[in-house]
Amino acid sequence: MKTSAPSSSIEDYVKVIYSFTEWQDKPITSSQLAQRLGVANSSVSEMVRKLKDQGLVDHQPYSAITLTGEGMRLALAMVRRHRLIETYLVQELGYSWDEVHDEAEMLEHAVSETFIQRMSAKLGNPVRDPHGDPIPAADGSVRLPHAHRMIELDNGHSGRITRISDENPDLLRYLASEDINLDADVEVVGRKPFGGALVVRIGSGAQRREFDLADEVTSALWVQSESVHEGCVLTER
Known part of the structure; x- marks a missing residue:
């Protein structure tokens, strides 16, 4: 049976979990996740249980939240989408770097993988976005600056x-x-x-x-x- 695509909420959650730990080693807690997403702690608890049931995160009560291998793959795919869209908006459409985040948040869930691949090719397959954050490659590898x-x-x-x-x-x-x-x-x-x-x-x-x-x-x-x-x-x- 064909597996349904993850919801935009699930995509947002795994992306935020990844982004929190990208530039430092400390994993994210439920309260930090709630603060970053602007939702209630109870909503986070419910979603984290759902993410765990789907094999996307590891989490025990009162402990931090970490991505599984499958969760990491989904997170990197969403981060790639977000940062490529930000780059396209700046380089091709004349947006300033303070305008692109919210636009990318909306567009990243709507476009196809073919669209993302062609956007990347159009941009010359960039390795970082307008803010210097690394853009994951299509194979999930990341060039992270020291x-x-x-x-x-x-x-x-x-x-x-x-x-x-x-x-x-x-x-x-x-x-x-x-x-x-x-x-x-x-x-x-x-x-x-x-x-x-x-x-x-x-x-x-x-x-x-x-x-x-x-x-x-x-x-x-x-x-x-x-x-x-x-x-x-x-x-x-």
Whole structure:
């Protein structure tokens, strides 16, 4: 008997579970999942039971939620769709990077796999989206940059911005207004006294400028060290 396609809710859940752990090792809890999806804890509990019954997650009461192999495959397929659509909206339709998330959320459930494959080919099979997040390949492999959040870096650390979190559209608009973009060179100067802003130099040559950045900003910027060759490894998921 033919298995029915997963619902959009199931696709959203596995995608959020994956995205939460993509840039850090700590698994997601039910309360964190509820907060990210904007739903009640009771709704999450019911859906997690459904996901477990379908073999998409592992979960025990009062413990974190992790994806199974099947859940990971579905999550990567949805992440690929989302990020390819975001890339297409920016590169081909002139959207700004703070506008694309909600559009992609709607479109990712509606388009066919053939559409996604042709979109990827049209874009030249990109490996990252407009925010620097890696786009999984059709076979599920992911090129994940060796990068750390700017807020975690020591004084004197240098590298380039390789990822910018898209959680806050206002922050993206601020960064765009200051011409702080992907691949910009960055050097950490130091922190202002008494827990003040982090002072960084961004850019190169005549375009190099100094910024005092709040923790909310430096927590959203990921820096790839200059010492890491090419900055990426092929990660099989």
